[in-house]
Amino acid sequence: MKRMITPLFASLVTVLNAQALEPLKDSTDVYTEVKARNILARSDKNGDGKIEPSENERSWRKMARYDADQDGFLDVGELKKMPVTYIDSPGEKLLNVIFKQSPQGPVFFDFYFPDKDSNSKKPVVIYTHGGGWAAGSKEGAGLNSFKVVHKELLKQGFCVLSVDYRLAANGVTMRDCVIDSMDALRFVSAYKKELGIDPDRIYTFGDSAGGHLAQMVLLAPQAGSLKGDPELAKYSYSTVAGVSWYGPCDFQDPELFNGSTRFHGRIMGHDKADEKMRFREMSPVVYLTTDSPALLMFQGDKDTTIPVHHATRMLEELKTVKAPVEVVVVKNAGHNWRPVDGTVTPSREKIVARTVEFLMEH
Numbered sequence: 001m002k003r004m005i006t007p008l009f010a011s012l013v014t015v016l017n018a019q020a021l022e023p024l025k026d027s028t029d030v031y032t033e034v035k036a037r038n039i040l041a042r043s044d045k046n047g048d049g050k051i052e053p054s055e056n057e058r059s060w061r062k063m064a065r066y067d068a069d070q071d072g073f074l075d076v077g078e079l080k081k082m083p084v085t086y087i088d089s090p091g092e093k094l095l096n097v098i099f100k101q102s103p104q105g106p107v108f109f110d111f112y113f114p115d116k117d118s119n120s121k122k123p124v125v126i127y128t129h130g131g132g133w134a135a136g137s138k139e140g141a142g143l144n145s146f147k148v149v150h151k152e153l154l155k156q157g158f159c160v161l162s163v164d165y166r167l168a169a170n171g172v173t174m175r176d177c178v179i180d181s182m183d184a185l186r187f188v189s190a191y192k193k194e195l196g197i198d199p200d201r202i203y204t205f206g207d208s209a210g211g212h213l214a215q216m217v218l219l220a221p222q223a224g225s226l227k228g229d230p231e232l233a234k235y236s237y238s239t240v241a242g243v244s245w246y247g248p249c250d251f252q253d254p255e256l257f258n259g260s261t262r263f264h265g266r267i268m269g270h271d272k273a274d275e276k277m278r279f280r281e282m283s284p285v286v287y288l289t290t291d292s293p294a295l296l297m298f299q300g301d302k303d304t305t306i307p308v309h310h311a312t313r314m315l316e317e318l319k320t321v322k323a324p325v326e327v328v329v330v331k332n333a334g335h336n337w338r339p340v341d342g343t344v345t346p347s348r349e350k351i352v353a354r355t356v357e358f359l360m361e362h
Contacts, residue, residue, distance in 0.1 A: 036082070122158065125153055125160050127163070132266070134169055158359070173267060186222075208246055214244050298328045328354075
């Protein structure tokens, strides 16, 4: 069931300039159009407005079922009919909400209310998806182990906010991903009464690139260079605790990535700023203090995408800064908890259970 919008929202102007707060409403029609055109832009190699098998055979195998007229092509109309994944929870939902306008277009989130919604000051968990800052979407909240975490949190009275931050390409950088995630929280803070949430009880959760974003949203200051959209900057929130699954904590030393600099372009983009400054700005570890919100960091010891060195780096920092951080090295685990050379320990089920427990105990 979708959240009923009060007459207050119905009266808000829907065509707003960049300085106005977006209305709190379902914009599924806009989301499916944007999603379809983004898919088309990625796969239409010859620019004829259609996707054909030869342009991306791997993607075509997944999408061919949506070729409704069986003409061997996919156009925008067919792509718009592709299903959208959500968390299948019994609580109310606000789906495909536009929370800000950007130079790249509208930015969306999904908002899920608890299974039993009786609290007028509910905590919120923001989920930031993985995908190397350049892929993935808010739909990840309803998939695999993430769905299990979120469904349990919804049972326990949390709201879940899944943000569709802009992806790092064509001038969009990693810091835009961070700012979009923060702006989503500023937006729900602006509508705290209507949503029945407590903006001083914000929790974070994410995997891989989203694990990095979960750390950044948890630890980095909201003001300064990360203050975001001018209208949304008026609203604040406070983070309490967060969980990162195989997310990096420091970009300042390439050796933490086994010498690779492949993510540096996603930090810099076309930015002419000082590289060292940007790498530091995007490194969650530098924001740790003794008063930091609590962080639980899981890292796989066989992960080649985000190496276990990031767990080591965090532990080294904790020798200097006595911050409330718990680091768990998962044995025989590659990226996405893929088993490597043995049984993953602790198991995926225990990682999920500990994630929920950690957020609940704070």
